[in-house]
Amino acid sequence: xxxxxxxxxxxxxxxxxxxxxxxxxxxxxxxxxxxxxxxxxxxxxxxxxxxxxxxxxxxxxxxxxxxxxxxxxxxxxxxxxxxxxxxxxxxxxxxxxxxxxxxxxxxxxxxxxxxxxxxxxxxxxxxxxxxxxxxxxxxxxxxxxxxxxxxxxxxxxxxxxxxxxxxxxxxxxxxxxxxxxxxxxxxxxxxxxxxxxxxxxxxxxxxxxxxxxxxxxxxxxxxxxxxxxxxxxxxxxxxxxxxxxxxxxxxxxxxxxxxxxxxxxxxxxxxxxxxxxxxxxxxxxxxxxxxxxxxxxxxxxxxxxxxxxxxxxxxxxxxxxxxxxxxxxxxxxxxxxxxxxxxxxxxxxxxxxxxxxxxxxxxxxxxxxxxxxxx
Numbered sequence: 315x316x317x318x319x320x321x322x323x324x325x326x327x328x329x330x331x332x333x334x335x336x337x338x339x340x341x342x343x344x345x346x347x348x349x350x351x352x353x354x355x356x357x358x359x360x361x362x363x364x365x366x367x368x369x370x371x372x373x374x375x376x377x378x379x380x381x382x383x384x385x386x387x388x389x390x391x392x393x394x395x396x397x398x399x400x401x402x403x404x405x406x407x408x409x410x411x412x413x414x415x416x417x418x419x420x421x422x423x424x425x426x427x428x429x430x431x432x433x434x435x436x437x438x439x440x441x442x443x444x445x446x447x448x449x450x451x452x453x454x455x456x457x458x459x460x461x462x463x464x465x466x467x468x469x470x471x472x473x474x475x476x477x478x479x480x481x482x483x484x485x486x487x488x489x490x491x492x493x494x495x496x497x498x499x500x501x502x503x504x505x506x507x508x509x510x511x512x513x514x515x516x517x518x519x520x521x522x523x524x525x526x527x528x529x530x531x532x533x534x535x536x537x538x539x540x541x542x543x544x545x546x547x548x549x550x551x552x553x554x555x556x557x558x559x560x561x562x563x564x565x566x567x568x569x570x571x572x573x574x575x576x577x578x579x580x581x582x583x584x585x586x587x588x589x590x591x592x593x594x595x596x597x598x599x600x601x602x603x604x605x606x607x608x609x610x611x612x613x614x615x616x617x618x619x620x621x622x623x624x625x626x627x628x629x630x631x632x633x634x635x636x637x638x639x640x641x642x643x644x645x646x647x648x649x650x651x652x653x654x655x656x657x658x659x660x661x662x663x664x665x666x667x668x669x670x671x672x673x674x675x676x677x678x679x680x681x682x683x684x685x686x687x688x689x
Contacts, residue, residue, distance in 0.1 A: 319345040319475070321666055322494055322504040324482055324518065326352075327359035328458060328652055329645045330510035331465035332659025333666075335389070338472035340663060345502065346466065346474060347494070349481035349514075356590075358512050358624050359458050362565030363575050364652035365550045367403040367453035368424045371414040374673055376422045378657060383452065385656035393464035401547050401563060403453025404434070407554030412446040419450055426450035438548055440541070440612015453550050455562050458652055465659070482518060485509075485641070492640040506637075506666045510644035513587035513624045522641050526634070526681035529627040531582030532590045533649070534598040536620045537564045537573045538606055538613040545612070547572050557581045559605060567621070574613055576602050579649055582625055594620045625649040628681055633658065635672040636679075637665040643678070 321337050323330045326348030334346040350356050366383070370376045383398075390397050405415045412428070419426045427450075431443040466476055481497040491505040509518050513530040550562040558579030563572055581598065585591075599617065606615045626646035628634055633651060635658070636643055644662045645651055651658065664670035674680055 317345065317500070317502045319343045319502070319504045321345070321506050321508065322347065322492070322502060323508045323510060324494070325509065325511035325514070325644075326462070326466065326476065326478070327357050327510065327512060328462055328465075328655040329512075329647070329658050329662070330508070331462045331469070332655040333508050333510055333644060333662045334469040334474050334476075334659075335465040335656070336659035336663040337666065338469040338474045340667065342663075342667070344469060344474040345504065346469065346476045347480040347482060347496075348476070348478050351478055353459060355623075358626070358647075359462055359652070360623065361567050361621070362457045362459055363455045363562055363567060364458045365403070365453070365552075365560060365562050366398060366456045366653040367550060367552075368419060368422065368450055369403055369405045369415045369448060369453065369552070370418055371411065373418055373421065374675065376418040376424075378654060380422065382654045382657040385660065386456065389461070389464055389468070389656055392468045395460060395464055397457050397461050397464060399455045399457075399563065400451065401454040402449060402451045402549035404438075404447055404449050404549045404551045405554070406431075406434070406443050406445055406447040409445050411554040412448050416448045419448070424450055424452060440545070440610065441548065441551070442609045442611065449549070455550060455565065456652065457565060461655065485518060485522065487522070487639055487641070506640050506642060508642040508644050508662055508666055510662070512646055513626045515626065515643065515646055517587065519641060519643055523638050523643060524678060524682055525643070526628055526678075528646055530585055530587060531625045531627065532585045532592075532622050533577060533582040533625050534594050534620065534622050535575055535577040536599065536602050536617040537567065537575050538610070538615065539573050539618050541612055541614055543572060548574070553609070557601070561610070567619070573618055574610070576606065578602065585624070587624070590622065590624060592622050594622065630681065632681070633672070633676045634678070634681060635661055635665065635676040638678070642666050
Protein backbone atom coordinates (compact mmCIF):
# COMPACT_ATOMS: atom_id res chain seq x y z
CA UNK A 315 0.00 0.00 0.00
CA UNK A 316 1.34 3.45 -0.91
CA UNK A 317 2.05 5.69 2.07
CA UNK A 318 0.29 9.04 1.91
CA UNK A 319 0.69 12.27 3.87
CA UNK A 320 -0.38 15.85 3.48
CA UNK A 321 3.25 16.90 3.68
CA UNK A 322 6.49 15.00 3.08
CA UNK A 323 9.63 16.71 4.34
CA UNK A 324 12.94 15.52 2.88
CA UNK A 325 15.91 16.14 5.16
CA UNK A 326 15.96 15.66 8.91
CA UNK A 327 18.49 18.36 9.83
CA UNK A 328 17.61 21.61 11.57
CA UNK A 329 15.46 23.03 8.76
CA UNK A 330 13.57 19.85 7.92
CA UNK A 331 13.00 18.98 11.56
CA UNK A 332 11.81 22.54 12.25
CA UNK A 333 9.39 22.28 9.33
CA UNK A 334 8.01 19.00 10.66
CA UNK A 335 7.48 20.67 14.05
CA UNK A 336 5.77 23.72 12.57
CA UNK A 337 3.54 21.65 10.27
CA UNK A 338 2.55 19.21 13.01
CA UNK A 339 1.58 22.14 15.26
CA UNK A 340 -0.91 23.15 12.57
CA UNK A 341 -2.44 19.70 12.49
CA UNK A 342 -0.97 18.49 9.20
CA UNK A 343 -0.09 14.85 8.65
CA UNK A 344 3.69 14.90 8.21
CA UNK A 345 6.20 12.33 7.02
CA UNK A 346 9.83 13.31 7.65
CA UNK A 347 12.45 11.45 5.59
CA UNK A 348 16.12 11.34 6.58
CA UNK A 349 18.61 9.37 4.50
CA UNK A 350 21.04 8.82 7.39
CA UNK A 351 20.73 7.62 10.98
CA UNK A 352 19.67 9.94 13.82
CA UNK A 353 22.44 12.23 15.00
CA UNK A 354 24.63 11.73 11.91
CA UNK A 355 27.51 14.07 11.05
CA UNK A 356 27.16 14.04 7.25
CA UNK A 357 25.47 17.42 6.80
CA UNK A 358 25.22 20.83 8.48
CA UNK A 359 23.24 20.30 11.69
CA UNK A 360 25.38 18.19 14.00
CA UNK A 361 27.18 19.36 17.10
CA UNK A 362 26.13 21.20 20.23
CA UNK A 363 27.15 24.78 19.46
CA UNK A 364 25.90 27.29 16.88
CA UNK A 365 25.81 31.06 17.29
CA UNK A 366 22.54 32.86 17.99
CA UNK A 367 22.45 36.65 17.94
CA UNK A 368 20.47 39.74 17.02
CA UNK A 369 23.42 41.54 15.43
CA UNK A 370 23.49 41.81 11.62
CA UNK A 371 24.51 44.50 9.18
CA UNK A 372 21.22 43.84 7.42
CA UNK A 373 17.84 45.22 8.56
CA UNK A 374 15.81 42.22 7.40
CA UNK A 375 17.87 39.62 9.23
CA UNK A 376 18.05 41.75 12.37
CA UNK A 377 14.26 41.89 12.43
CA UNK A 378 13.87 38.16 11.77
CA UNK A 379 16.15 37.23 14.67
CA UNK A 380 13.58 38.65 17.09
CA UNK A 381 10.82 36.28 15.98
CA UNK A 382 13.32 33.42 15.87
CA UNK A 383 14.17 33.87 19.54
CA UNK A 384 10.48 33.79 20.44
CA UNK A 385 10.09 30.49 18.58
CA UNK A 386 13.20 29.00 20.19
CA UNK A 387 11.61 29.67 23.58
CA UNK A 388 8.39 28.04 22.38
CA UNK A 389 10.35 24.96 21.35
CA UNK A 390 12.15 24.81 24.70
CA UNK A 391 8.79 24.95 26.45
CA UNK A 392 7.25 22.39 24.12
CA UNK A 393 10.14 19.94 24.48
CA UNK A 394 10.89 20.66 28.13
CA UNK A 395 14.62 21.01 27.45
CA UNK A 396 16.99 24.02 27.46
CA UNK A 397 18.55 24.74 24.07
CA UNK A 398 19.79 28.33 24.26
CA UNK A 399 22.78 29.50 26.26
CA UNK A 400 22.56 33.27 26.48
CA UNK A 401 26.13 34.50 26.90
CA UNK A 402 25.84 37.68 24.87
CA UNK A 403 27.38 38.55 21.51
CA UNK A 404 30.25 40.74 20.30
CA UNK A 405 30.81 42.20 16.82
CA UNK A 406 33.95 44.03 15.79
CA UNK A 407 36.36 44.56 12.92
CA UNK A 408 36.13 47.69 10.82
CA UNK A 409 34.44 50.89 11.94
CA UNK A 410 31.99 50.47 9.06
CA UNK A 411 30.99 46.96 10.09
CA UNK A 412 30.57 47.75 13.78
CA UNK A 413 28.67 50.94 12.95
CA UNK A 414 26.25 49.08 10.69
CA UNK A 415 25.55 46.40 13.31
CA UNK A 416 24.98 49.03 16.00
CA UNK A 417 22.64 50.99 13.72
CA UNK A 418 20.55 47.91 12.91
CA UNK A 419 20.29 46.96 16.59
CA UNK A 420 19.21 50.49 17.47
CA UNK A 421 16.57 50.51 14.74
CA UNK A 422 15.19 47.19 16.02
CA UNK A 423 15.09 48.44 19.62
CA UNK A 424 17.71 45.96 20.83
CA UNK A 425 19.67 47.10 23.87
CA UNK A 426 23.37 47.25 23.08
CA UNK A 427 26.53 49.18 23.82
CA UNK A 428 29.54 50.24 21.79
CA UNK A 429 32.89 49.92 23.53
CA UNK A 430 36.38 50.83 22.45
CA UNK A 431 38.90 48.00 22.13
CA UNK A 432 40.59 48.64 25.49
CA UNK A 433 37.27 48.70 27.36
CA UNK A 434 36.30 45.37 25.78
CA UNK A 435 39.65 43.79 26.66
CA UNK A 436 39.21 44.88 30.28
CA UNK A 437 35.72 43.37 30.44
CA UNK A 438 36.64 40.10 28.70
CA UNK A 439 40.22 39.25 29.70
CA UNK A 440 41.90 36.81 27.34
CA UNK A 441 40.52 38.40 24.16
CA UNK A 442 41.96 41.21 22.06
CA UNK A 443 39.96 43.61 19.93
CA UNK A 444 40.29 46.28 17.26
CA UNK A 445 38.07 49.24 16.47
CA UNK A 446 34.70 49.73 18.14
CA UNK A 447 33.17 46.62 19.72
CA UNK A 448 29.38 46.17 19.70
CA UNK A 449 27.99 44.15 22.61
CA UNK A 450 24.42 42.98 23.11
CA UNK A 451 23.02 40.44 25.54
CA UNK A 452 20.52 38.77 23.16
CA UNK A 453 23.11 36.35 21.83
CA UNK A 454 24.97 33.20 22.71
CA UNK A 455 24.66 29.63 21.43
CA UNK A 456 22.05 27.04 20.52
CA UNK A 457 22.59 23.29 20.90
CA UNK A 458 22.00 22.24 17.29
CA UNK A 459 21.92 18.47 17.78
CA UNK A 460 19.58 18.71 20.76
CA UNK A 461 17.39 21.13 18.81
CA UNK A 462 16.98 18.60 15.98
CA UNK A 463 15.95 15.98 18.54
CA UNK A 464 13.52 18.40 20.19
CA UNK A 465 11.90 19.39 16.88
CA UNK A 466 11.48 15.74 15.88
CA UNK A 467 10.25 14.51 19.26
CA UNK A 468 7.63 17.27 19.48
CA UNK A 469 6.48 16.62 15.91
CA UNK A 470 6.17 12.89 16.54
CA UNK A 471 4.19 13.58 19.69
CA UNK A 472 1.69 15.41 17.49
CA UNK A 473 1.41 12.53 15.03
CA UNK A 474 4.28 13.05 12.59
CA UNK A 475 6.08 9.99 11.24
CA UNK A 476 9.88 9.85 10.82
CA UNK A 477 11.76 7.42 8.63
CA UNK A 478 15.55 7.14 8.90
CA UNK A 479 17.68 5.46 6.26
CA UNK A 480 15.16 6.73 3.71
CA UNK A 481 17.19 8.08 0.79
CA UNK A 482 15.13 9.67 -1.98
CA UNK A 483 15.76 8.52 -5.55
CA UNK A 484 13.37 10.79 -7.43
CA UNK A 485 10.45 13.23 -7.19
CA UNK A 486 7.58 13.52 -9.67
CA UNK A 487 4.60 15.86 -9.81
CA UNK A 488 1.24 14.09 -10.07
CA UNK A 489 -2.33 15.19 -10.67
CA UNK A 490 -2.96 15.41 -6.92
CA UNK A 491 0.45 16.30 -5.53
CA UNK A 492 3.82 14.58 -5.69
CA UNK A 493 5.25 11.05 -5.81
CA UNK A 494 8.45 10.38 -3.87
CA UNK A 495 10.39 7.27 -4.86
CA UNK A 496 12.85 5.97 -2.28
CA UNK A 497 16.10 4.16 -3.01
CA UNK A 498 14.64 1.00 -1.47
CA UNK A 499 11.79 1.03 -4.02
CA UNK A 500 9.06 2.41 -1.74
CA UNK A 501 6.73 4.92 -3.39
CA UNK A 502 5.24 7.67 -1.21
CA UNK A 503 2.64 10.29 -2.07
CA UNK A 504 1.80 13.68 -0.62
CA UNK A 505 -0.04 16.86 -1.46
CA UNK A 506 3.20 18.81 -1.04
CA UNK A 507 6.87 17.97 -0.59
CA UNK A 508 9.43 20.16 1.19
CA UNK A 509 13.06 19.63 0.23
CA UNK A 510 15.20 20.76 3.15
CA UNK A 511 18.22 18.71 2.15
CA UNK A 512 21.05 21.23 2.33
CA UNK A 513 23.87 20.17 0.01
CA UNK A 514 21.61 17.54 -1.60
CA UNK A 515 18.97 20.11 -2.64
CA UNK A 516 20.08 20.70 -6.22
CA UNK A 517 20.28 16.99 -6.94
CA UNK A 518 16.69 16.49 -5.80
CA UNK A 519 15.03 19.62 -7.18
CA UNK A 520 17.22 20.73 -10.07
CA UNK A 521 14.97 19.27 -12.77
CA UNK A 522 11.81 20.72 -11.22
CA UNK A 523 12.82 24.25 -10.19
CA UNK A 524 15.08 26.92 -11.70
CA UNK A 525 17.49 27.04 -8.79
CA UNK A 526 20.30 29.56 -8.48
CA UNK A 527 23.86 28.18 -8.41
CA UNK A 528 24.43 26.49 -5.04
CA UNK A 529 28.01 26.21 -3.84
CA UNK A 530 28.79 23.47 -1.33
CA UNK A 531 31.87 23.88 0.85
CA UNK A 532 33.61 21.85 3.52
CA UNK A 533 34.14 24.06 6.57
CA UNK A 534 36.84 23.29 9.12
CA UNK A 535 36.29 24.18 12.77
CA UNK A 536 38.61 23.84 15.74
CA UNK A 537 38.27 23.65 19.52
CA UNK A 538 40.87 25.33 21.73
CA UNK A 539 41.06 24.89 25.53
CA UNK A 540 40.83 27.97 27.73
CA UNK A 541 43.88 28.58 29.91
CA UNK A 542 41.59 29.43 32.81
CA UNK A 543 38.67 27.00 32.54
CA UNK A 544 37.13 28.45 35.72
CA UNK A 545 36.79 31.94 34.20
CA UNK A 546 33.31 33.13 33.14
CA UNK A 547 32.23 32.01 29.68
CA UNK A 548 32.90 34.47 26.88
CA UNK A 549 30.18 35.83 24.57
CA UNK A 550 29.87 34.63 21.00
CA UNK A 551 32.06 36.68 18.66
CA UNK A 552 32.02 37.75 15.01
CA UNK A 553 35.24 39.35 13.83
CA UNK A 554 34.83 40.72 10.30
CA UNK A 555 38.31 40.55 8.86
CA UNK A 556 38.61 38.87 5.48
CA UNK A 557 37.77 35.26 6.25
CA UNK A 558 34.94 36.17 8.62
CA UNK A 559 36.25 34.67 11.85
CA UNK A 560 33.68 33.55 14.40
CA UNK A 561 34.11 31.87 17.77
CA UNK A 562 31.82 30.70 20.51
CA UNK A 563 31.54 28.53 23.59
CA UNK A 564 32.14 25.02 22.29
CA UNK A 565 29.52 23.11 24.21
CA UNK A 566 30.22 19.41 24.63
CA UNK A 567 31.81 18.94 21.20
CA UNK A 568 35.42 19.63 22.06
CA UNK A 569 35.68 17.56 25.21
CA UNK A 570 35.56 18.46 28.91
CA UNK A 571 35.54 22.09 29.96
CA UNK A 572 34.21 25.23 28.31
CA UNK A 573 36.56 25.35 25.32
CA UNK A 574 36.31 27.67 22.32
CA UNK A 575 35.00 26.68 18.89
CA UNK A 576 36.56 28.74 16.08
CA UNK A 577 35.92 28.80 12.35
CA UNK A 578 36.32 30.87 9.19
CA UNK A 579 33.09 31.64 7.34
CA UNK A 580 34.66 32.32 3.95
CA UNK A 581 37.53 29.83 3.78
CA UNK A 582 35.75 26.58 3.07
CA UNK A 583 36.88 24.27 0.27
CA UNK A 584 34.45 23.58 -2.57
CA UNK A 585 33.04 20.07 -2.52
CA UNK A 586 29.79 18.21 -3.13
CA UNK A 587 27.20 16.62 -0.89
CA UNK A 588 28.94 13.27 -1.18
CA UNK A 589 32.49 14.47 -1.89
CA UNK A 590 33.44 15.82 1.52
CA UNK A 591 36.57 14.04 2.73
CA UNK A 592 36.54 15.32 6.32
CA UNK A 593 40.29 15.95 6.18
CA UNK A 594 41.39 19.13 7.96
CA UNK A 595 44.01 20.94 5.89
CA UNK A 596 47.28 22.05 7.52
CA UNK A 597 46.79 25.51 5.96
CA UNK A 598 43.39 25.94 7.63
CA UNK A 599 44.75 24.73 10.97
CA UNK A 600 47.73 27.09 10.72
CA UNK A 601 45.55 30.12 9.92
CA UNK A 602 43.24 29.55 12.86
CA UNK A 603 46.12 28.79 15.21
CA UNK A 604 47.82 32.05 14.23
CA UNK A 605 44.55 33.86 14.81
CA UNK A 606 44.36 32.41 18.33
CA UNK A 607 47.92 33.51 19.10
CA UNK A 608 47.20 37.06 17.91
CA UNK A 609 43.66 37.66 19.15
CA UNK A 610 42.89 35.11 21.88
CA UNK A 611 45.77 34.91 24.36
CA UNK A 612 43.38 33.36 26.89
CA UNK A 613 43.40 30.12 24.89
CA UNK A 614 45.95 27.36 24.58
CA UNK A 615 46.99 27.76 20.90
CA UNK A 616 47.07 24.00 20.32
CA UNK A 617 43.69 22.69 19.08
CA UNK A 618 42.09 20.15 21.36
CA UNK A 619 39.94 18.76 18.55
CA UNK A 620 38.86 19.57 15.00
CA UNK A 621 36.00 18.66 12.70
CA UNK A 622 34.23 19.70 9.51
CA UNK A 623 30.71 20.26 8.21
CA UNK A 624 28.99 21.36 5.01
CA UNK A 625 27.83 24.86 4.07
CA UNK A 626 25.58 25.40 1.04
CA UNK A 627 25.82 28.98 -0.25
CA UNK A 628 23.50 30.92 -2.51
CA UNK A 629 25.27 33.65 -4.55
CA UNK A 630 23.86 36.39 -2.30
CA UNK A 631 24.00 34.39 0.95
CA UNK A 632 20.28 35.05 1.33
CA UNK A 633 18.10 32.09 2.27
CA UNK A 634 16.17 30.24 -0.43
CA UNK A 635 12.48 29.65 0.33
CA UNK A 636 9.83 29.26 -2.34
CA UNK A 637 7.21 26.97 -3.83
CA UNK A 638 6.53 25.89 -7.40
CA UNK A 639 3.52 23.62 -7.77
CA UNK A 640 3.80 20.85 -5.15
CA UNK A 641 7.53 21.45 -4.60
CA UNK A 642 8.82 23.64 -1.75
CA UNK A 643 12.52 24.47 -1.51
CA UNK A 644 13.70 25.20 2.04
CA UNK A 645 16.92 27.11 2.65
CA UNK A 646 20.03 26.51 1.81
CA UNK A 647 21.19 28.81 4.52
CA UNK A 648 24.68 29.91 3.42
CA UNK A 649 26.25 29.10 6.77
CA UNK A 650 24.20 31.50 8.91
CA UNK A 651 20.78 29.86 9.16
CA UNK A 652 20.92 27.77 12.32
CA UNK A 653 19.77 30.63 14.52
CA UNK A 654 16.65 31.01 12.34
CA UNK A 655 15.66 27.32 12.24
CA UNK A 656 12.25 27.52 13.96
CA UNK A 657 11.29 30.59 11.93
CA UNK A 658 12.36 28.93 8.68
CA UNK A 659 10.16 25.99 9.66
CA UNK A 660 7.21 28.36 10.04
CA UNK A 661 7.87 30.16 6.75
CA UNK A 662 8.26 26.85 4.92
CA UNK A 663 4.99 25.56 6.35
CA UNK A 664 3.32 28.80 5.22
CA UNK A 665 4.50 28.05 1.70
CA UNK A 666 3.34 24.45 1.84
CA UNK A 667 -0.13 25.38 3.08
CA UNK A 668 -0.60 28.57 1.10
CA UNK A 669 -0.89 30.53 4.34
CA UNK A 670 1.70 33.10 3.37
CA UNK A 671 5.18 33.50 2.06
CA UNK A 672 8.72 34.47 2.98
CA UNK A 673 10.36 37.85 2.36
CA UNK A 674 10.68 38.46 -1.38
CA UNK A 675 14.48 38.37 -1.12
CA UNK A 676 14.27 34.66 -0.29
CA UNK A 677 12.17 33.68 -3.29
CA UNK A 678 13.53 32.02 -6.41
CA UNK A 679 12.96 35.07 -8.61
CA UNK A 680 15.14 37.25 -6.41
CA UNK A 681 17.98 34.73 -6.56
CA UNK A 682 17.72 33.86 -10.24
CA UNK A 683 17.46 37.50 -11.33
CA UNK A 684 20.21 38.57 -8.96
CA UNK A 685 17.90 40.95 -7.10
CA UNK A 686 19.01 39.88 -3.62
CA UNK A 687 20.74 41.54 -0.74
CA UNK A 688 23.73 40.55 1.32
CA UNK A 689 24.31 39.00 4.69
